[in-house]
Every structure is written in structure tokens, then in C-alpha cells.
Amino acid sequence: MYTTSDLRKGLKIEIEGQPYVITEFQFVKPGKGQALYRCKLKNIMTGSTLDRTYRSTEKIGKPDLMQKDMTYSYPDGEHFVFMDDSTFEQVTVDVDVVGDFKYFLMEEMPCKVLFFNDIPIDIELPVFVEKVIVETEPGARGDTATNVNKPAKIDNGYEIQVPLFINEGDLVRIDTRTGQYADRVNKR
Amino acid sequence: MALELRARVMRITRDFFVSRGYLEVETPLRVRVPALEDHIDAEPSGDHWLRTSPELHMKRMLCAGYGRIFQIGACFRRGERGERHLPEYTMLEWYRTGAESADLIPETLELLTAVATATGKTVFDGVDVTASPRVLTVREAFREWAGWDPVAVFDEDRFDVDLVEKVESMIARETGPVILMDFPVARAALARLRPEDPRVADRWELYLGGVELANAYTELTDAVEQRERFHRCAEGRKARGQDIYPLDEAFLSAIQSGMPACAGIALGMDRLLMRLLGTADIRDVVAFGEG
Numbered sequence: 001m002y003t004t005s006d007l008r009k010g011l012k013i014e015i016e017g018q019p020y021v022i023t024e025f026q027f028v029k030p031g032k033g034q035a036l037y038r039c040k041l042k043n044i045m046t047g048s049t050l051d052r053t054y055r056s057t058e059k060i061g062k063p064d065l066m067q068k069d070m071t072y073s074y075p076d077g078e079h080f081v082f083m084d085d086s087t088f089e090q091v092t093v094d095v096d097v098v099g100d101f102k103y104f105l106m107e108e109m110p111c112k113v114l115f116f117n118d119i120p121i122d123i124e125l126p127v128f129v130e131k132v133i134v135e136t137e138p139g140a141r142g143d144t145a146t147n148v149n150k151p152a153k154i155d156n157g158y159e160i161q162v163p164l165f166i167n168e169g170d171l172v173r174i175d176t177r178t179g180q181y182a183d184r185v186n187k188r
Numbered sequence: 189m190a191l192e193l194r195a196r197v198m199r200i201t202r203d204f205f206v207s208r209g210y211l212e213v214e215t216p217l218r219v220r221v222p223a224l225e226d227h228i229d230a231e232p233s234g235d236h237w238l239r240t241s242p243e244l245h246m247k248r249m250l251c252a253g254y255g256r257i258f259q260i261g262a263c264f265r266r267g268e269r270g271e272r273h274l275p276e277y278t279m280l281e282w283y284r285t286g287a288e289s290a291d292l293i294p295e296t297l298e299l300l301t302a303v304a305t306a307t308g309k310t311v312f313d314g315v316d317v318t319a320s321p322r323v324l325t326v327r328e329a330f331r332e333w334a335g336w337d338p339v340a341v342f343d344e345d346r347f348d349v350d351l352v353e354k355v356e357s358m359i360a361r362e363t364g365p366v367i368l369m370d371f372p373v374a375r376a377a378l379a380r381l382r383p384e385d386p387r388v389a390d391r392w393e394l395y396l397g398g399v400e401l402a403n404a405y406t407e408l409t410d411a412v413e414q415r416e417r418f419h420r421c422a423e424g425r426k427a428r429g430q431d432i433y434p435l436d437e438a439f440l441s442a443i444q445s446g447m448p449a450c451a452g453i454a455l456g457m458d459r460l461l462m463r464l465l466g467t468a469d470i471r472d473v474v475a476f477g478e479g
Binding site: 026027028029030031032033034035036038051053055057 | 268269271272344347356400403
């Protein structure tokens with residue numbers, strides 16, 4: 001169990017059998033009253049949100065979560081297959097859990113898979129992935145400004161905003177946490 | 189810019205009280221005994237404590253004959269850190285003999301107007317500090333927004349949670365200052381009970397934009413009742429597993445010797461500056477917020 005002093009943004013807790021992550025956290029204390037801890041929570045499995053206020057005497061459930069190092073293998077219809085790096089066991093992860101990460105997954109990619117009561121509920125990719133730009137309008141000649149962007153597509157059709165100097169065929173790095181362009185990879 | 193504003197607001201505040209015949213005072217930061225309050229914990233300092241409020245020392249000055257005093261200074265509260273809380277923060281506190289808490293309402297609003305006008309910020313986040321306040325009792329506010337009456341039956345946990353979640357969030361929608369008055373006796377702290385209805389305390393809180401800014405009392409001057417309240421408070425703290433502080437006998441003997449009828453109020457200067465600066469984070473109004 002957690003106590004209220006453990007509460008902070010990003011902590012994962014369990015409420016009524018469901019795993020939640022704290023997305024916003026606020027310490028409040030009404031005049032002459034007791035300390036209260038207001039949390040905005042997101043259900044890790046369903047994405048639904050919840051507001052909860054805890055008092056300092058309350059105990060908060062600690063979810064049975066386990067994160068495993070796994071390697072992405074291949075897509076299988078509405079699922080994605082990962083292999084456990086230590087046991088070589090194959091695990092099937094639902095497309096709902098993978099979400100937009102499906103655009104960034106590449107064969108042999110080292111990932112982390114989060115299990116709640118042994119069910120995969122979330123995945124984590126390397127912070128940066130490298131992708132080739134397959135489609136974008138040429139930038140204006142001589143314009144090297146980096147604060148003006150244009151749309152570009154990577155091989156699976158995912159669209160990102162890139163600086164004008166990026167051309168088709170360029171290799172770029174994408175930040176998987178935001179899904180946005182990070183920088184250009186210099187040609188080797 | 190925040191620190192220039194801060195210095196200016198401190199100067200305007202001092203001028204305001206000096207021009208009204210208040211004496212600026214300083215009382216000890218390190219105290220032998222912290223004030224006994226249900227939910228306020230003190231930070232130890234050697235064989236002393238850091239003050240959580242200047243209240244008891246300032247009241248001893250009233251007992252000694254000072255009629256109008258004010259103080260601006262640091263207070264320390266253990267474990268209080270959040271968007272509106274720092275473990276070390278700056279409190280403005282003032283006392284006036286021969287007054288009741290209601291007399292402090294116009295004075296407080298005049299102070300806010302003086303500060304807001306001089307810094308050119310009378311409206312912040314849609315809240316006009318110069319507007320006439322909406323005054324309502326705790327009972328009215330809870331009946332309207334929380335659907336129960338904490339004066340009839342007090343439930344501490346429910347009271348605190350509903351105050352924050354339901355009442356304060358509705359108060360935040362008001363476009364002028366809001367005064368919440370007549371707190372249930374369980375939340376009287378050091379306020380006198382209302383002679384005509386001893387279930388409530390003669391205590392009010394001022395809110396601006398949903399943020400609690402100031403807390404005022406018609407002060408309790410009865411030494412016997414004061415001692416009883418301290419005992420009850422110590423018992424409650426013990427039951428909840430909090431530190432227990434000895435009774436402040438110097439304070440008790442001062443009011444025993446005769447405390448004049450008076451009213452007093454504490455106002456969080458950092459919170460006022462947050463409103464003037466339009467920030468939700470208290471660390472934006474102090475030079476070093478890491479403390």
C-alpha cells in the first residue's frame with residue numbers, strides 16, 4: 001500500500017481493481033483544515049479519467065505491475081507479437097494497447113511491456129526511432145530556418161511536421177513520447 | 189518583475205497600516221511553544237520551534253496595552269508544499285482592540301484595493317478586487333453547494349473534502365471577493381463563539397478567485413475557555429498521532445491577566461502576490477522557492 005506522502009505525478013496506483021496513473025497532483029489545505037491530496041487519474045487500461053481526493057490517513061492500493069524487457073517481433077492482424085528477452089516467451093499485445101506506437105514499431109526493436117496482473121496493458125518504445133521520409137514537398141530554396149514546418153510522411157503513412165530543409169529520402173529521428181520530429185540523422 | 193512587485197506591495201502595505209495608526213511589530217521567529225492547532229505542524233529549531241504564526245505573541249502585546257499592531261514576517265509549517273503552499277511563507281497579521289471580525293472586512297477590502305490600485309491590477313483572472321464582496325455563511329454555502337449542513341452535524345473528513353471540491357470550486361466562479369463566515373465550532377480555532385449562536389465561531393475567510401487569502405476572528409479572550417480548547421486540541425493531535433506541544437503558559441497567563449476585546453486577521457502575502465501576478469504557482473512570487 002502507498003501512503004499520501006508517496007503520491008506524485010506519474011505514480012501508478014490501484015483503485016477497485018483497476019490500475020491508474022496520476023496525471024495531475026495538488027496538495028491543498030483548507031483554512032484550519034487537514035491536508036488533502038487531490039489527484040487527477042487516468043485508467044491505464046481504458047484511458048478514462050477520474051478525480052480523487054485523499055486524506056493523509058488514507059492508504060492507497062499498489063497495483064501488481066511488472067515491466068519486462070521485450071523485443072518486438074511481428075504484427076499479427078489486430079495484435080503485435082513481442083518476445084520476452086529472458087524467457088523467449090512470445091506475448092501478444094492488443095492494438096488498443098499499442099495505439100499510435102504501431103507507426104514506430106520496427107522488427108527487433110527493444111521495448112518495455114507493462115503487465116497488470118499478468119496482462120499486457122502498456123508498452124514503452126525507445127525514446128527515439130529513426131524513420132525515412134517518403135513524402136514531403138520540397139522546402140523553399142536557401143531557406144534553412146528551423147522554426148517553420150511542413151508536413152511529411154514516413155513509410156507507413158504517419159504524418160509529422162518537419163523543418164523546411166528536410167527532403168524525401170532523409171532519415172529523421174522521431175520522439176516516441178510526443179510522436180513529433182526531433183532531428184535529422186546525418187547521412188553516413 | 190515578480191520581486192519588484194513584491195517589494196512594492198510590501199511597501200504599500202506598510203504605508204497603509206502606518207497611515208491608520210498601526211504600529212509595526214516583530215515577534216520571535218523561534219518560539220518555546222508553537223500554537224496548538226488541529227492541523228498545523230511546527231518545524232523544530234534546536235530546543236525551540238519555528239513559529240507557525242505570530243498570533244500568540246501578538247496577542248500578548250494586546251494584553252500588554254498595544255491597541256493596533258501589524259506584522260509582516262515569515263512563518264513555517266512542516267510538510268506544507270504545493271502550488272499554494274510553501275513550508276516557509278510570508279504572513280501579514282494585524283490586530284485591533286475594540287473591534288469585531290466584521291469591522292475587519294472593510295479594512296481588508298480597502299487594503300486590497302489600495303494594493304491593487306497602486307500596482308494597476310484591480311482585475312485579475314476576471315475577479316475584480318474592488319467589487320463589493322459576496323458574504324455568505326458556511327452553512328449557506330454548504331447547503332447550496334454540498335447539500336448538507338455542517339453546523340447541525342459536523343463531519344470533519346466530509347467537511348474538508350467538500351470545502352475543497354464543492355464549495356471552493358463554486359466560490360472560484362464569483363467575479364468579486366467572497367467572504368465565508370460563521371465556521372462550525374469544531375473549526376473555531378482561536379475565535380470567539382457567536383454569543384447568539386454558540387454552534388458557530390465568529391470567524392471568516394476571504395477568497396479571491398477561489399483562493400483562500402485571509403482568515404479573521406473576533407478573538408477569544410476567555411482564559412478558561414482558551415485553556416480547554418488547547419487541551420481538546422492536544423487530545424485530538426495525540427489521537428491522530430501528531431506531535432503534541434505543551435500549553436503556552438505565558439500566553440495563557442497574559443490573557444488571564446486581561447485581554448481586551450479585539451479582532452485579528454492573517455493574510456498570506458504570497459497568495460496576494462500570486463493573484464496580482466496572475467500565477468498559479470507560489471514559487472513564482474518568491475526569490476527562492478526550493479526551501
